[in-house]
Amino acid sequence: MEDAKKTVLHDWHVEQGANMALFGNYDMPLWYKTGAKAEHLAVICAAGIFDTSHMAAVAVQGAGARALLQLCLSKDLQTCIGKEKTALVDGRCVYGIFLAEDGTVIDDAILYQLRPESFMVVVNAGMGGIIAAHLKKHTASRDVDIHDLTDKVGKMDIQGPLAALILGKILTHASSVFQGLPYFSFKGSFDRFGTDSAVTLVDGTPVLVSRTGYTGEFGFELFVAIDHLLPLWSRLLDAGRDQGLLACGLAARDSLRAGAVLPLSHQDIGAWPFLHNPWQFALSWNEGMTSFIKNFIGGPALLQSRWNKYTLPFAGFDPRKINAGEGSFVTRESGERLGTILTCTTDMAIGRVDGAIVSVTGNKDFQAKGLCCGFVLLDKHCAPGEKVVLTDGKRKIIVEIRADVRPNRTARRPMDKMLG
């Protein structure tokens, strides 16, 4: 553990008695004394805060920045915003994939357009240097400055239906900040990075407020200069104490994102072609999904790929899991081998009623026992509703292939509904 990296909140996590574990080479909290179940439910019913400062950011600036990102990110920057398919502009961000030339995944990312010639790419822990090098490799003669900001960005998330009400208490002019802040947009700035709009905490600290997250629930990712992260974290905890806000660890983050059918990079997507999975919206397909509407690194390889495996979400019928990993596999009920388990966790906010999945959201009195859920990588396509067997060679559990898992997610709800 000597080599493990620490975020600036590490001492706080340890002082709170968190169960710590290595993730992406950082010593991170799995859960605090409240436990992962309470933390997962806090994000569904109230709000939770997450230390996400282990994630890396890369600054991409200059006259050629947009063209370079258009070449390297899977999503088309000219048509990626909203139902109207408009171009990425200042104050908007987009989810996409950085592919290698062979169509396999280097990492997934959120790309922020700060200004027309200034972008920030947020990637997973440990990936800042790799993505910066990848971008430099493809820069060619473009006028672009690329800086790996690993461990230099103070990032945390607040997620859950009360996130705006709690965050609003510590923002100056909160109501105007939240006005016109749709899903996947942001305002403000931190350090040298940001938009022309100023957003500050009540103590004057500049903050970038992004209406994004990775739980499937309503909320924000917050960026401040690294020295301001601990004060922001503490201030938010105080602001939300009476409303059920909890500090949440990586276990809750994992179970929330799995229930929201979001992939964990290098586990659910990785060193295999980015095809036949639930996240094809991250590519720039044409309408018939026969070709791409732009040229990007990895695109030609995907079009020619003979990849014949399928990444599919599943949900079980009770909380029972099979540990993913070596020795575990997927079969049909007849015993025929189908593939492997990528993620298997328990979404503690859902259960089954007459076979249908019901969430605590919108059903206040529902006593959820939790359902196992995650992703499998199969040799054959299975349609939603088909049942398959997960096994570690000894125990077997039957799960159902799903199009979606946790119902009634709040991530896209209009802001005014969440401030009401």
Next chain:
Amino acid sequence: MKELSELIFNENLRYTEEHEWVTGNGATLKVGISDYAQDQLGDIVFVELPEVGATFGKGDQFGTLESVKAVSEIYLPVGGEIVAVNEALGDAPELINQDPYGNWIVEIKPADASELTQLLTVDAYRQLLRG
């Protein structure tokens, strides 16, 4: 994670290296998991229990504990026949987290009660955790 000084130990129990505890008079024994084990596992969300009447040898897996983190096998510290299982854990598996020594998992009729004396005393178990 609880520090050693925060962990609860029950002086009257015998323990195993797999962090189970055993108590009883020799005629029947009750088996559960230690405070250290429940703290390491995190929230327990499901307990898979054996059938009453099933027999297992010492060290055999007799069930599983599902925590948010993983699935963990539980092993019988003393061989014998399952005479009762704690049905309350079916509806409320979190009882193990709340009171690991008050909530036993299975009750067994030991095939050889002398196996009990081979298990760790509380001092030996404390020493094991101290490392």
